[in-house]
Amino acid sequence: MNAPAQQPVLVTLGNPNTGKSTLFNALTGLKQKVGNFPGVTVEHLLGWTEIQGQQVTVVDLPGTYSLSAQSPDEIVAVDVLLGHRAEVGQPSMALVVLDATNLRRNLFLASQVLELGLPTVIALTMSDMLTESGVSLDVPALEALLECPVVPVAVTKGQGVDQLKRALAGALDDLRPHPLVLNRPLRQASATLAATLSAGLEGRALHPVEVERALTDKGGYAEQRLLGRCGLAAADALASTRQAVGQGRDLATLEARERYLWINRIVAQVEKRSPRQRTWRDGVDVLLNHPLYGALFFLLAMAVVFQSVFAWATPMMDAIDGATAGLGEAIRDRVGEGLWASFLIDGVIAGVGSVVIFLPQILILFAFIIVLEDSGYMSRAAFLVDRLMRWCGLSGQSFIPMLSSFACAVPGIMGARVIGNPRDRLATILAAPFMTCSARLPVYTLLISAFVPQKTWLGGLLNLQGLVLLAFYLLGLFGAVFTAFLIKRVLYRGPVTRFLLEMPPYRWPNLRSVLIKLLARAGIFLRRAGTLIFLVALLVWGLASFPQRQDASPTAQLEQSYLGQMSHQVAPVFAPLGWDWKVTAAVIASFPAREVVIAVLGTLYAVEADDENAEASLVGRLRASTHADGSPVFTLPMALGLMVFYALCLQCISTLAVIRRETASWRWPILAWSYMTGLGYLGALLCFRAGTALMA
Amino acid sequence: MSIRTLAGLAPGEAGVISGFTQMDGFTQRLMQLGLLEGTEVKVLRRAPTGDPLEVEVMGYALSLRREEAELVLLETQG
Numbered sequence: 001m002n003a004p005a006q007q008p009v010l011v012t013l014g015n016p017n018t019g020k021s022t023l024f025n026a027l028t029g030l031k032q033k034v035g036n037f038p039g040v041t042v043e044h045l046l047g048w049t050e051i052q053g054q055q056v057t058v059v060d061l062p063g064t065y066s067l068s069a070q071s072p073d074e075i076v077a078v079d080v081l082l083g084h085r086a087e088v089g090q091p092s093m094a095l096v097v098l099d100a101t102n103l104r105r106n107l108f109l110a111s112q113v114l115e116l117g118l119p120t121v122i123a124l125t126m127s128d129m130l131t132e133s134g135v136s137l138d139v140p141a142l143e144a145l146l147e148c149p150v151v152p153v154a155v156t157k158g159q160g161v162d163q164l165k166r167a168l169a170g171a172l173d174d175l176r177p178h179p180l181v182l183n184r185p186l187r188q189a190s191a192t193l194a195a196t197l198s199a200g201l202e203g204r205a206l207h208p209v210e211v212e213r214a215l216t217d218k219g220g221y222a223e224q225r226l227l228g229r230c231g232l233a234a235a236d237a238l239a240s241t242r243q244a245v246g247q248g249r250d251l252a253t254l255e256a257r258e259r260y261l262w263i264n265r266i267v268a269q270v271e272k273r274s275p276r277q278r279t280w281r282d283g284v285d286v287l288l289n290h291p292l293y294g295a296l297f298f299l300l301a302m303a304v305v306f307q308s309v310f311a312w313a314t315p316m317m318d319a320i321d322g323a324t325a326g327l328g329e330a331i332r333d334r335v336g337e338g339l340w341a342s343f344l345i346d347g348v349i350a351g352v353g354s355v356v357i358f359l360p361q362i363l364i365l366f367a368f369i370i371v372l373e374d375s376g377y378m379s380r381a382a383f384l385v386d387r388l389m390r391w392c393g394l395s396g397q398s399f400i401p402m403l404s405s406f407a408c409a410v411p412g413i414m415g416a417r418v419i420g421n422p423r424d425r426l427a428t429i430l431a432a433p434f435m436t437c438s439a440r441l442p443v444y445t446l447l448i449s450a451f452v453p454q455k456t457w458l459g460g461l462l463n464l465q466g467l468v469l470l471a472f473y474l475l476g477l478f479g480a481v482f483t484a485f486l487i488k489r490v491l492y493r494g495p496v497t498r499f500l501l502e503m504p505p506y507r508w509p510n511l512r513s514v515l516i517k518l519l520a521r522a523g524i525f526l527r528r529a530g531t532l533i534f535l536v537a538l539l540v541w542g543l544a545s546f547p548q549r550q551d552a553s554p555t556a557q558l559e560q561s562y563l564g565q566m567s568h569q570v571a572p573v574f575a576p577l578g579w580d581w582k583v584t585a586a587v588i589a590s591f592p593a594r595e596v597v598i599a600v601l602g603t604l605y606a607v608e609a610d611d612e613n614a615e616a617s618l619v620g621r622l623r624a625s626t627h628a629d630g631s632p633v634f635t636l637p638m639a640l641g642l643m644v645f646y647a648l649c650l651q652c653i654s655t656l657a658v659i660r661r662e663t664a665s666w667r668w669p670i671l672a673w674s675y676m677t678g679l680g681y682l683g684a685l686l687c688f689r690a691g692t693a694l695m696a
Numbered sequence: 697m698s699i700r701t702l703a704g705l706a707p708g709e710a711g712v713i714s715g716f717t718q719m720d721g722f723t724q725r726l727m728q729l730g731l732l733e734g735t736e737v738k739v740l741r742r743a744p745t746g747d748p749l750e751v752e753v754m755g756y757a758l759s760l761r762r763e764e765a766e767l768v769l770l771e772t773q774g
Contacts, residue, residue, distance in 0.1 A: 065725070065728055065729055066725070066728045068721070068724060068725070068728065070721045102754075102755065102756050104730060104754045104755070105729060105730050105754055105756060108728055108729075108730075217721065217724065219720065219721060220721055250719055252719070252724040252727065253719070253724075253727060256724070256727035256728055256732055257732065257733075260730065260732055273755075289741060291744055294744075295744060379759065382759075383743055383748060383750065383759050384743055384744065386743065386747070386748050386761070387743060387745035387746070387747050387748070388745065390761075396748075498722040498725075498760075498761075498764055499748065499759075499760060499761045499764060500722075500725065500726075500729075500758065500759075500760055500764065501748075501758070501759045501760075502756070502757070502758055502759075503750055503756075503757035503758060503759050504756075504757075
């Protein structure tokens, strides 16, 4: 899907909360896809639009306040603008999106982009809110001072988009660069140093702008990358150039001062501020900042999010289950029994079903996340719970991902992309799978009802089975908090990562833009994670179905299949937990999804599929099953241990696929799986051994 | 006039930035966001738990934690 090289490339960038994505969606509509650069965890959007009959590729970079980079994620903007990303090619022009009501801060990034020499067009979003903000802007004067077209837009009202396209068309025809230079000595020193350092380099030469960032952002990622390419000897060259240009003064401070001097001069000429008008926003502000009502609103909003992901998704998930089963039946009627039918029904259709089943929760959660973000409430929510979440080793922005992980870790981990801080994001991603998800519930309820005695105290107020279930919820929560702390203290030490969050004014989300973003999210899940989930489901089907034996009962077939053989072989590893090969087989077979364990146990213990009391008869057979020496397999300590294993292990290919997708590496899913399986094993061992000793 | 940090301001209080206790990527980001020497910042409110705090600078609102606010030195009246 890469754009042909001759097609012009427009790069859009701007501060977060400027309505940039809404403008991008207005420009490209549904003609867009999500892109990922290798080694980078943030994503950009690629879209296509027509400007004066010409197809233009639009690259939407993540919102940023400046071109300074502390991480590989943040250097992407510089690389794309300089044409160093082969996937994008050389950009033809830049579209800088500025929030008209917050011109001063927004112009900082604009000044950096104008220095790159690309033809640039500026879109002033929120221009319909100028009057109520008490701001009046002289747009022609701004155009003259910035020496580039400036177009006021109000995307939610559909104003200005056509004018913006006309301005872009003008810039497309007029490719004369207009570089702004704020610090000429620095610019010249960077060019000289770039030439010197590039002399001995293999591959592409250093761009003066890269060197300028390395000089200015001391300790930042541009410097690290430059030293990585040129060797540590370049450090001396950087230090002496810094000294020569800054004369002992810090270049970062100088840059900020110079840019704001330039900005203040411009703003003084184009902006007039009068007292703001009072609007509904002030009422909302007072309400949401009220110590009591603000907290109540937060609880209510979170309760709605939780309830919807947990409960509202269920009818849709049941419908998907029903459709999968119905489709299976329809195929069985046509194809009959046999390997081919089993492949279609238990392999392909069940595999597709195991992917699609996640869509309701993902769509519902993301509808809320997108609305909360676009309305500006997300920052307020993070502000309110930051202290509490920090106590758990996470941050305020982790709250919604962790909350929705009670329903399912897959949407929760995808939701972690709202977290700006990379360490907090990783901690959230790795802690989320510990939360007691709805797939663990059927396992818990089956084992609890089968093996935990019915005991009540205080006239039925306290119930032992209920308490055990609660204990497992707490165990999951404890595992999550423990993991977050481990990541913070051990895995991800590095420099302290800081918390800085803009609190944007409240705004009505744009429905069209919300829907486009929602579709994009669903598409990413289906394509990037869905494929892997489907393939693993198919693989497990294959392991359970081959080698085929004619006329074997389902139980006998499973026992002599590769899966059964594997289980016999690895069973000794799990023997210390009190498991026999059947339990081992059920655990392996439930790798695609935890809840499958019940169906597999049903097959292994030869429960007839059409048995009306399938669960009750499964419980009976579990109780009756014995080891070779005649002792029962399912004792209370063993059953509790099995539950501890399921509480702690990462027996869920979907979660692994999503971790892989969100961290853009195999390192974290592999680490998470090994860590959680190890914890699960130890937990189950401890539970079984201690419990058996106590009961003896 | 007395020197304090941003973390020491009560809600409603304002001060003029006089510098930072250290220079690193984070304080650079603060400067890029407009928290420059000579700029006025005002604490709007604190979260119900006392931390983080919400400040106003150049007409927009920003939230930062106590330990981050301690990096910002201020001059205040009185």
